[in-house]
Amino acid sequence: MAKYLLLKHYRGAPTAPNEAPMETWTQDEFDAHIAYMDDWADRLKKTGEYAGGLALAPEGTFVRYDGEGRPPVTDGPFAETKDLIAGWSIIDVDTYDRALELAAELSAAPGKNGKPIHEWLEIRPLLTEPPTITG
Amino acid sequence: MTQATDETRLRALTPQVLAVLVSRGADFAAAEDATQDALLQALHTWPHDPPRDHKAWLITVAWHKFLDATRADTARRRREDRHDEQPTPGPTTSTDDTLQLYFLCAHPTLTPASAVALTLRAVGGLTTRQIAQAYLVPEATMAQRISRAKRTISDTRLDQPGDVATVLRTLYLVFNEGYSGDIDLAAEAIRLTRQLDTAIDHPEVDGLLALMLLHHARRPARTTPDGNLIPLARQDRARWDTTLITEGIHTLQRALAQDRLGEFQAQAAIAALHADAPTAADTDWRQIVEWYDELAGLTDNPVVRLNRAVAVGEAEGPRAGLAALGELDETLPRYTAVAAYLHERDGEVETAAKLYMEAAEKAPNLAERGHLTREAARLNGVLRGDVDA
DSSP: OEEEEEEEEEESSOOOTTOOOGGGSOHHHHHHHHHHHHHHHHHHHHHTOEEEEEEOOSOOOEEEOOSTTSOOEEEOOOSOOSOEEEEEEEEEESOHHHHHHHHHHHHTOBOGGGOBOOOOEEEEEOOBOOOSOOO | OOHHHHHHHHHHTHHHHHHHHHHTTOOHHHHHHHHHHHHHHHHHHTTTSOOSSHHHHHHHHHHHHHHHHHHHHSOHHHHHHHHHTOOOOOOOOOHHHHHHHHHHHTOTTSOHHHHHHHIIIIITOOOHHHHHHHTTSOHHHHHHHHHHHHHHTTTOOTTSOOOHHHHHHHHHHHHHTOBOSSSBHHHHHHHHHHHHHHHOOOHHHHHHHHHHHHHHTTHHHHBOTTSOBOOGGGSOGGGSOHHHHHHHHHHHHHHHTTTOOOHHHHHHHHHHHHHHOSSGGGOOHHHHHHHHHHHHHHOOOHHHHHHHHHHHHHHHOHHHHHHHHHTSOTTSTTHHHHHHHHHHHTTOHHHHHHHHHHHHHHOSBHHHHHHHHHHHHHHHHHHHTSSOO
């Protein structure tokens, strides 16, 4: 088994074939989109392949250390960052091909007019524990 | 007796209890659930009220759990029949029953991950929560994985001959997962392989057990206190566990004496040659290359040929190692790390430093990435003239 992180981008991913700004969707279209993603996660829970997931608020702030005894410095929030993560899921699957298959299913979530968005999802392998035997 | 040994002893009874329930006619999935419930109750009750006969207690409790569960989903009449025919607990299992459970839980129809999960629960007696924690997935996910595995094998009869190879692969996977969380999977894999070894006479079971023992012996020397990997050549061999090495070598000799060589025996032979060398410089690399040649004939796993290239580099010099490496697919995991090492041995420090950094970016785990990054930093220090090579 190997774990993969699936990242859903608000921005920063290539443009999806059926992309349409969310403010142009109807409420039903939005509900159907969310329901589709919930179903996807539920299905993976039943197959024992779901390892977690959360949605993120779109607005974030940069923060850094500013020296001993000084409060952290923040910058932002930025409305126009290039890359914006909407949420993530972690799946635990037997093969990379299975990970691609599941990502593609999620990417078929319906958007405007109820048609699959074909949204680009980013897939990243999680680093593991080192194996006991390597040679 | 500490609580940990108590739990280990308790879990060692798992397959026997489960086998009794199955032999009394309980279907595997229900019997497994009932056994698990009985184990949990034992962990809760025994510390203040230990039974005289552990196994009999577990069988009685598990049987009652099974009947209770059955009551919940079958008709009253049938339940009463079951109560009427309740047998008395007794020593009704043999090592054959345990062996059949291994076969069932690693059945070829299961995916490797399902076989691992089911084996740890039904043979190992671990709870779903412990298995979930060890594999870093939510408990609900692991519970589903286990119940799907049980459904997959629900029509399989316990009395059919099993496939030793899939059992061994399953135990190997458990061992190789290493150590994460509360459960020491490597130690658990050794326990389960020892138990299997008493149930069946097969040279590859000995081979796998020897391989595990020889690698486990090195564990105290494999990492620094803060978790950094120490490569074999730089390990403090005084910290290797000589008791485990001795047992591993005897187990391997017993296997090899049967003259039915297999993959695990060949891997164990390589580990034994490392264990035998008082210092890294004393390693008999020529014999190790010969064993890798044997191993390459037994398996088409490309990792074997990668490791063989390292061994050739040690036996015949880094150029020969690089030549052997050149015949392999560059996309193999750890190919770049091996190339970096061989180039360093060949005195090409700059190339090696670049390759180590490249290898670090491709490393499949944090410990290796850290190790390779430090190797790159070490060589870059040499190149800057900070330190001697």
